[in-house]
Structure formats: structure tokens, C-alpha cells
Amino acid sequence: MLTAAQLRAARALLGIDQRRLAELSDLSVPTIQRMEASEGMIRGNVDSLMKLVGALDAAGIELIGDGATSPGGGRGARLKASARKDAATGTQTYSPEPRQMAVSRARER
Numbered sequence: 001m002l003t004a005a006q007l008r009a010a011r012a013l014l015g016i017d018q019r020r021l022a023e024l025s026d027l028s029v030p031t032i033q034r035m036e037a038s039e040g041m042i043r044g045n046v047d048s049l050m051k052l053v054g055a056l057d058a059a060g061i062e063l064i065g066d067g068a069t070s071p072g073g074g075r076g077a078r079l080k081a082s083a084r085k086d087a088a089t090g091t092q093t094y095s096p097e098p099r100q101m102a103v104s105r106a107r108e109r
Contacts, residue, residue: 002053002063004038010061010077011036025055 011021018032025032027048035042035052042049056063062080 001041001065002049003041004036006063006077007042007052008036010056010063013061013077013079014059016059021052021055024059025051027051 011018014021016024018036019029021027022029022032031044031048032052035044053063056077060080062078064078
């Protein structure tokens with residue numbers, strides 16, 4: 001499950017606005033705004049959540065669940081190791097087709 005706080009943190013780590021996240025996830029800006037304004041867990045249809053999580057994953061975000069090991073404990077979001085390397089060199093890498101990647105991953109499961 002994804003929380004609104006995780007979504008806002010992930011977007012901040014990437015340095016992108018809601019419009020860019022909407023483009024990457026093939027969702028509307030109002031949908032992103034509604035998700036970020038949620039209390040606690042984000043509720044939405046499965047397809048929208050899959051698109052969003054797939055886009056974040058493709059952009060280099062690792063979502064941390066309650067049971068996962070993390071220095072701060074609890075839920076969160078962090079850059080994947082490869083994305084941290086990109087950040088260190090000053091380059092940002094986005095997948096050109098995050099929606100297709102998310103759909104492919106969903107089919108593999």
C-alpha cells in the first residue's frame with residue numbers, strides 16, 4: 001500500500017511537480033492531486049495505482065513498507081542505488097515508457 005506522504009516524498013526526491021508525475025504515470029493532474037491530498041493510505045482503482053507505482057519505480061524510487069528494514073523505521077521512499085549514482089553525477093534518468101514497464105511488471109506477477 002502507498003500513503004500520500006510516501007507519494008509526496010517520492011515526488012520531492014525526484015524533484016518533479018505534479019504535472020510531470022501525471023505525465024510519467026499516464027494519469028491526470030487532478031488524480032495525482034487527489035492522491036496526494038489523501039489521509040493515510042491512498043485509495044484508488046488498481047490500474048491507477050499500478051501506473052503510479054510503476055512510474056515511480058521506473059524513475060528510480062524505492063517505496064519502503066511498514067515491515068521493511070530502513071534506518072528511520074516505518075514507511076517511506078528513497079532513491080534506488082542506481083538513481084543515487086545518477087544524482088551524484090548530476091544526471092536524472094527517466095524511463096521513456098513507464099506505463100508500458102508497469103503493465104509488463106503487472107503481467108509478470
